Amino acid sequence: MATGSDLKRAIGLMSGTSMDGIDLAMLETDGDSIVHRGASSSTPYDAAFRKRLEAALETAKSIDARSDRPDDLAGLEADLTDRHAATVEAFLAREGLEATDIDVIGFHGQTVLHRPLKALTVQLGDGQRMAKRLGIDVVYDLRAHDMTLGGQGAPLVPAYHRALAAGLPDDLASETPVAFVNIGGISNITYVDPQSELLAFDSGPGNTLIDQWVARHAGIPYDSGGAIASEGRVLSGLANRYLASPFFTAKERISLDRNDFTLPADDEAGLEDGARTLAFVSAAAIAKAQAHFPAKPKLWILTGGGRHNRIIVEDLTVATRHSGRVIVAEEAGLNGDSMEAEAWAWLAVRSLHGLPLTYPGTTGVKEPATGGVLARP
Missing domain, CATH: 3.30.420.40 (ATPase, nucleotide binding domain)
Known part of the structure; x- marks a missing residue:
């Protein structure tokens, strides 16, 4: 007990x-x-x-x-x-x-x-x-x-990310601000800086479009390790169409539903080029989040299933090369597969104690709730 x-x-x-x-x-x-x-x-x-x-x-x-x-x-x-x-x-x-x-x-x-x-x-x-x-x-x-x-009811994990940031190994503790990026179906980002309020929001599609694309065209649930994407090329016109969405430039950050971004038409790309382009969009969407932070993160910690897609990780590393470095959760002594489940355990205890789960800078709630x-x- x-x-x-x-x-x-x-x-x-x-x-x-x-x-x-x-x-x-x-x-x-x-x-x-x-x-x-x-x-x-x-x-x-x-x-x-x-x-x-x-x-x-x-x-x-x-x-x-x-x-x-x-x-x-x-x-x-x-x-x-x-x-x-x-x-x-x-x-x-x-x-x-x-x-x-x-x-x-x-x-x-x-x-x-x-x-x-x-x-x-x-x-x-x-x-x-x-x-x-x-x-x-x-x-x-x-x-x-x-x-x-x-x-907006989401994201809820940021307060847990802040608790984890406070316990990072000594060699990483000085690399602030730090951004936790959960690349799930939808990607969400938490910005942790001792000098500013806790900030978080959904950054855009994570794995959901890639998963749906390879399921439709290859009959498999996901692109393991980014293997399919690695055989394709980025279709700039298609990528730019996604990245031109007003979601990315709107001042007010909103949480996304799985269906807010839809798949390309079947005739717009082949299997490999579609997977490659959608991986690029996922990474570019994460990088675009920097425009909504007080300062660029010095450290990006990737969690969720998308961190296993090496194409997303490589694209994000290139996109953020002038500001910070990108690591997966395990390099910080964390578990990128279980982190969200851990957060729900932590939030449950926090709820029992009547402590805040959400903040104005995470969900837009009027006061910590x-x-x-x-x-x-």
């Missing part, structure tokens, strides 16, 4: 916009400055379930209220919750732990609709169902309260 009135053992569960599976991570933390990272795991979704989630994105477009579950969404929510719970059960068995060894679970669920300008966000996931099955307290629905206070719903067994 976790000891002390503030220190808790927590499990975080994350299923991101790539919809590729469930990431789990365990922490012992006070939800503030103490972060003891523990074991983690990743459980992929089978192809049939991924198709159900993709179909849910279309179904969810008809939602007008957060509680709406049209068509099969209620059944899908129950199935998704049960898959997450089973992942926890398998993890506890593997680690030789009991449910009583865990103080709280932070449950993200699966985002199927995110419309910040309408203050509407929907994450499938029944925290009460999970708490009852596992016999563990569950904190879920962490985005909604922020939106009632004028925020806590959030989350607590479900008990």
Whole structure:
């Protein structure tokens, strides 16, 4: 059991916009400055379930209220919750732990609709169902309260990035400002500088367009290591069309939905050139974020699945060569695969303590705000 009135053992569960599976991570933390990272795991979704989630994105477009579950969404929510719970059960068995060894679970669920300008966000996931099955307290629905206070409900991980930045190894600690870049389906960036407020926002498409492109043209879920992109060339006209989006130049930063950027037409590019161009767009979008920071980052720390795409990493390294250096999370002693799940564990504890999860500089909320719903067994 976790000891002390503030220190808790927590499990975080994350299923991101790539919809590729469930990431789990365990922490012992006070939800503030103490972060003891523990074991983690990743459980992929089978192809049939991924198709159900993709179909849910279309179904969810008809939602007008957060509680709406049209068509099969209620059944899908129950199935998704049960898959997450089973992942926890398998993890506890593997680690030789009991449910009583865990103080709280932070449950993200699966985002199927995110419309910040309408203050509407929907994450499938029944925290009460999970708490009852596992016999563990569950904190879920962490985005909604922020939106009632004028925020965009995303990104939520930046406060955790700041906690990690404070604990970087000595050889990196002096390289500030530092930017954490999570390259998931959508890329988001956190700017951490002791001399300024915490800033964060979505930077643009990360892996989502690449994944959809190779799925359509090659029948595979993603471009492993950027292998397909490495065989192609950047189509400048197509890339420039994406990068000319008003999203990149708008002063107000908004959080993105998976469908805000769409695929090229099939006749605009072949498999390799399309993958190469979309990888370039992902990197260029990240580099463009510098225009919205007080100063250029001296260090870029890459997390999420996109850090494995060497073409994205190489393009970003070139684009930022005059300002800072680019490293992957592991070079900073961190785990780039489990970081978001870790964040959800940390945020759950933070929620229990009533501490802020979001800030004016991260989601646009009017004032620092806590959030989350607590479900008990």
